[in-house]
Amino acid sequence: MKPSVLGWAMVATLGLVVAEVFGGILGHSVALLNDAVHNLSDVPAIGISWLAMRWAERPADSERTYGYHRAGTLAAFTNAVVLIGLSLWLGYEAIERLRAPVEVVESWMIWTSLAALLVNGGITLALLRGHSDLNLRSILVHNFGDALSNIAIIAGAVVMSYTNAPWIDPLLGLAIGVLVLYSSIGILRESTHILLEGRPRGASVEDVARAILAVEHVQEVHDVHIWSLGGGHNAMSCHARIPDMHMDECEKILTAIRQKIAADFAIEHTTVQLERAGLPAISGYVMPAPVRRD
Secondary structure (H helix, E strand, O other): OOHHHHHHHHHHHHHHHHHHHHHHHHHOOHHHHHHHHHHHHHHHHHHHHHHHHHHHOOOOOOOOOOOOOOHHHHHHHHHHHHHHHHHHHHHHHHHHHHHOOOOOOHHHHHHHHHHHHHHHHHHHHHHHHHOOOHHHHHHHHHHHHHHHHHHHHHHHHHHHHHHOOOOHHHHHHHHHHHHHHHHHHHHHHHHHHHHOOOOOOOOOHHHHHHHHHOOOOOOEEEEEEEEEEEOOEEEEEEEEEEOOOOHHHHHHHHHHHHHHHHHHHOOOEEEEEEEEOOOOOOOOOOOOOOEEOO
C-alpha cells in the first residue's frame, strides 16, 4: 500500500471531525461528540503510521543495521496507548451523561453519522489490503470501530425518535468506549511482544530446532533465539553441532538450514554458528536446552 492512501485518509478524517463536532453541538449528542474525539485521535494515529511506512522503506545503515522495520510497530504501540486512555475518558463521560440525560436532536445524529459512515467505510476498505501489517492493522481497527459506532448511533437515533429515551445516547457512547478499549489492548499486547523481541507466532523454538535437526549431518542444536523485526520480517540465530568436515561441506549445511527455516517458518534472516560435534560443554547452555537427534 502506498503512503499516499494514508495521506488522503488523514484529510478525510479531519473533515469528518469538524462535521461531527458541529453535529454533536447542534444535536446535543454526547455519542457524536465522543465519536468526534475518537476520530480526532485517528488523525495523529494515521500521521504516525504514514511516517512509519516511509521510515520502513529506508534501507539499513550503520546505526540501525536491521533497518527501520520496527517503526511501524512503535507507531502501533503509541496509537494503542493513546486509544486506551481515550476510551477510558469516553467511558467516564458517558457514565456522567447516564446520570443526567440530555435531550438530543435525532436528525443531526442521523445525517452526521451517515456522512461519517461513508468516510470511515471508505477508509476501512482502502486499508484492507494492509491488514497483515500491525501498523496498518491498528488504523484498520480504528476505522472499522468508527464505522460500527456510526451504525450504532444511527440505529440509536432512530430508536430515540420513537421512544423518547435520551439515555440511549450515552449508552452508545459507553459501548463505543468499550469497543475501542478491547481492540486497543490486543494491538498493545502484540506490539509490546514484538518490541520485547518475542518470537513470531507459529514458530516455536522446539519446532525450529527439530527442523534444523532434519538437515543432514546436524547432530545437535542449542542457543536457539527467534524474534520479529516487525513488518513480517523475522530473524533467528542458533548453534548447530556437526561432524568435522571440509569447509565446502559446512557451507552446504548452512545453505540447507537457511532454506529449511525460510520455507517452513518464513524466517528470512538466519545466523548459524557451526560447532564440531563431540566437544565437551565448557559453559552452561542458554535457554532452551540443547536438542539432539533421537
